[in-house]
Amino acid sequence: MNHDHDIPRITLRPVRPVARLTVAGLVLAVALARHAWYLAEWRHYRLITTLWTLSFVAVAVQWLLSWLERPVTVTPAGQAALNRLRVTVAVPVFNEDPSLLDRTICSLLRQSRPPDRVHVVDDGSAVDYDEVRTWWETHGRPGVEFVWSRQDNAGKKAAHARVFAADPHADVFVTVDSDTALEYTAIGEGLKPFADSRVQSVAGIELAWNHSLNLLVRLKSVNTLVWQFITCSAQSVAGGSVLVNRGTFALYRGSLIRATLPAYTGETFFGRRVILGDDSMLTTFALGSGRAVQQVSAVCFSMYPETFSHTLRQWTRWMRGSTIRNFWRIRYLPIMSWGWWFTFLPTWWFLSFVAMGGAVAADWHTGHTFVLTTLYVGALWAWLVAARMHAVRRSDQRWTDRLDAFLLVPLAMAWMTFVLRPLRLYGMATCLRQGWVTRGEVEVR
């Protein structure tokens, strides 16, 4: 096995805030004027025009907020304080391809700001990792503790908990998936928001390692980019209200983890033990204690599912976890918080989407016009908001790759609308099924 891995670097795209906000403001002003016109003219449909206008304002605010996101920077004194933090990385492993795990460990040990401890927990895999373990135990980085544990299969939360409990002095815990390589500066950049004592968690940006493998991966990559650089960016700017950290790479204050560990591992939902939604659970806890932000300069490269079956099973699993987590956010976040409204409004919009789909199906003769209009205007809107999705540029992509991704935006929107959203209904209906529906064996190599 080759233990030397070439991991892409990233650069941040220069920001021209005045120009961007001016363009966005003009577009939104035209749209708002159009709404005002509808409100005035469609008096018999005041209910729908009012609700649509309010929804438009909410979406517009989110779009504007996303443009305000900047990577957090620190003063020299602040950096000196961050350098003193003890940082421990948790890498749970379950039936991962050994070469991918090897790349993950390699990326951790080569960080510009190395962690103090890397703890790999093999959660009862059926894969032999002896070569990987032996290599890194003997070729580690001076000053970085490398720990390897194995346990009977108990799930990702239990594997995390083993790392958390084993290092009671960690100031920051970093969670990294076993198929994920961190960019050279990821940990150093990810630590910077912790200079603000209110920040409890930091979400890294997730890019696809295998971004150009096939159409399926490219579509998921586009959707993930848009979600991170629009939705999550807006949530981060809005008082540190990120709802879901990426499980692939996130950072948490040690004090938060220690205070919430029993609740994290012992979570139940209507009497069933909850295994899924580990990343969103920790993010919710972070929101309950302070701020949950995103750092656009802290980047990881993860493997995306390469087959139709794997993609749908992963999405189902996420939607099951997401359904449960919405209960938590609705129940515990203050009603007058951004996080609460970022939960309530999309839930309502999703249910509206389902109901309107039913209305269209019931009256297809009339409704098909609405569907066609929705599709082509939706595509234009998607292109408009997607202008920010390449805020981070990677060394292994050319401008043609970025153009390809941009052209795929409408198709990615259609994939989300006609495949993934309906599948969310299935995930919601079966949220009590907590089995790990991927990784029965090594799935991505």
Next chain:
Amino acid sequence: MIFIVRDLLPLSLPSPFLSLLGDCFAGTLALTAAAVVSIRLFWRRGKGMYDL
């Protein structure tokens, strides 16, 4: 995202369909609000966020 599409909704749409969409929107809002109230009042009653 799809809610901006109303900007270009064809004015020729027959009105009963538009009313139906309005009912969908308002009905699901009421449904979501009812679910929210129930969760806030009854789910994990008496337990804090970090309580088991």
